[in-house]
Amino acid sequence: VMAYVEVFAALADPTRGQVLEALRRQPKTVSEVAAGLPVSRTAVWQHLNVLESAGLVSVEPQGSRRFYLIKRDGLDDLRQCL
Numbered sequence: 001v002m003a004y005v006e007v008f009a010a011l012a013d014p015t016r017g018q019v020l021e022a023l024r025r026q027p028k029t030v031s032e033v034a035a036g037l038p039v040s041r042t043a044v045w046q047h048l049n050v051l052e053s054a055g056l057v058s059v060e061p062q063g064s065r066r067f068y069l070i071k072r073d074g075l076d077d078l079r080q081c082l
Helices: 003-011 014-023 030-035 041-053 076-081
Strands: 057-062 065-070
Touching: 003 014, 003 041, 003 076, 014 030, 014 041, 014 065, 030 041, 030 065, 041 057
Parallel strands: none
Antiparallel strands: 057 065
């Protein structure tokens, strides 16, 4: 499967779009992202896993916390496709 197909699939879900929007300004933990959304932390974590698999976010462990951030080059394959 071409990489951009996975990106399209990840972006097709409106909640994942909201998750990305929550990360737009700064890295956040799952709890911080979930605080601004009408879904559970577990659901946010699952959405973040999909976005990570698609190469749209990455994870940076800092002590016992894990911060999620947008990968700026995550849309490169999609840009090339378009």
